[in-house]
Amino acid sequence: MTPPEDTSPDAWKHADADSTTRESLAEVNASVSVPSQGVWWRKLLAFVGPGYMVSVGYMDPGNWATDLTGGSQFGYTLLSVILLSNLMAILLQALAARLGIATGRDLAQACHDSCPPVVRTGLWILCELAIIACDLAEVIGTAIALNLLFGIPLVAGAIITALDAFLILYLMQKGFRYLEAFVVALLGVIAVCFLIQILVASPPVMAVLGGFVPKAEVVTNPAMLFVAIGILGATVMPHNLYLHSSIVQTRAFERTDAGKRDAIKWATIDSTVALMLALFINAAILILAAAVFHGKGHTGVAEIEQAYQLISPLLGLGIASTLFAVALLASGLNSTVTATLAGQIVMEGFMRWRLPHWARRLLTRGLAIIPVVVVTSVYGKSGTAHLLVLSQVILSMQLPFAVIPLVAFVSDRSKMGRFTITPGIRILAWIVAALIVALNLKLLFNVTTSGF
Template structure:
């Protein structure tokens, strides 16, 4: 089958289409031979960029609230969410590598235009919700570290468009190196804090076993779905299907099969790191706050203020704030790329990255400034958790098309997923839909 023509009979014509991410597509060299570790190294990067979305500031709010209020109970939700993420991100990488399309392009090719527009709007809502969390998280970090008022910090986050532009000018590998460096910093900060907190191992392990409380208690369910929305993020599925194509692997069946193996290893290892960070936030909240009776801790600033006194170490709060700032900066990079991919894929509309970033960041800054001005800084905590629930509500609109495409032999050819994986993928999609319907029912009935 000719290069670029894999499974084309299952798709509409691509005449006039540019490759996903334009000039960055196939821009990272891949060794044709040599030891497999050398080839794996060439593929390391996209998984870590995707993992950023699984430990962004939105996760902090839901994990802190969950740990403070319910102890270690919601660790099971974090584990389940992460396992679902491993499966879904592997499917996303498969779609991009096999078809040469990102998820947005695939949706535009497959669905009627009105459906495509609706999916685009849903994805834009998810990106704005994610950006909202980044604005709040970064602004809080700036306040905690440098004493800047929250409103000033929120406005300053608009300048991060320049950071993304500078990184993109240096090539995709430079972008990945920046992301991995900040991820390492976050990992180290939380590793130190966990050692300081010294949580009871037996209770922590018990928290990874699902409990009936998660479904029976509306408050626990609300936080559980918030954690799900903060962990499995819809725009990450669009992002991953595109950035795996930055590797210059041979666009042949053998080249794609090899790329799939390495891309799956990359994302699975990176998401394991994300699992550690998310679990560490909740474990720390459960150990430091829930166990000492501070079950009402919901805000990041509350956590920051209490950490050092309760742990007896002044550096604890500083490490917390540094990790939060690194998380916010990292999320900026991936949100910018995801926004570009979604807009270009669904609409064929190309904007410079800085322009796209300023638009989405501007949309996110306005509600943060408005809520802070009207309700004070306490209102931003509720806005942060709400943004993660909004993300979760958008998940079906990304998961269902993805599973549909990778399950279609006409579109995927020999790379179509196996029946057991197809069943598992649809089960994940069904679980997400059922949980969201349950949340809606509770909100409507006041349960």
């Protein structure tokens, strides 16, 4: 195979002695064929996949904790936060895909080539912490699901999750399309499980629609704001921006301006449709919690185990709890794919360190397993619930450090050339970045002054 034509803008061509020779996820870069001719839907199908892998991060076990808490405590009110977060995610993921396709760099590589060593090292450390927080949620969720379905103790379940690393390695060796098919299949399981439960719960339509209308109480109520920021952190996940900017490059599109423009269009459609599925699942979790728990006076349900125990008797459907746990297990298994791949992308992109894939994945998973084992051993099941919500708040606090560089890069004509975003999109992107910063500052103020 001949190397793709380098059409990167001059600002990045000589940013580093070997910056143009390092491909993001080199083992699968340009490995998925794209038809150059034929009907439009064949090309669309060729690009379907990365968006669904990214969408996994928007419905992982961390989302479950924050959505269950929000629905049981505040009814349908925080649906507006889920909607806003999802719209922000659609925009940001489209920008991440644009960066990767237009420049041939993922976000981590772009930071490496543009930032001084001290800055990029700081960004790398923050991003690694976010990935650990994300993986922490996935370990907890998978361990809880194994406990609920098979009675495996939480500590043992957390340790078992280390085997996920070998599953991912096996699928990667088979081909990137196999990995994508695995993810999509589990997403289908999650969607079907929640669709059945929502149909049985029959929530009031007007109350649900009213929940999507933003309310000032979300910001003025400290307790509600804390959960809202957790939802934001669980929905718009920083590591997904690094991930998406890399895995869109697995498509063997023509590395010309016309080929890139076409790839950006199809990749944007892919991620937008996939994130609408994530919106449905996130909203379904909160709606279920609001209808089944809040609507029947159980406003203190914040732990997944509580929801599992209560959902069947309150819903009047014997299989509901099993469906709930199966969806949780599928969510936890799925989310390991994105977190471990993002870990590889971040380490290789920021620091140019290359570890064997199995070692990188075991390292990421090990750093997440340790706190779960310690907290579970000391505090029991209740400790994992607080750890789960806290992990999502940590993710939210890290968001600005991924969003701001992304928006800056795609707004810079010297880096993006003719693929620079339009002034209108630029303004909207900076508004989203400013909103994220403002919400996080508000949360930080509440944490330091009132303990929320």
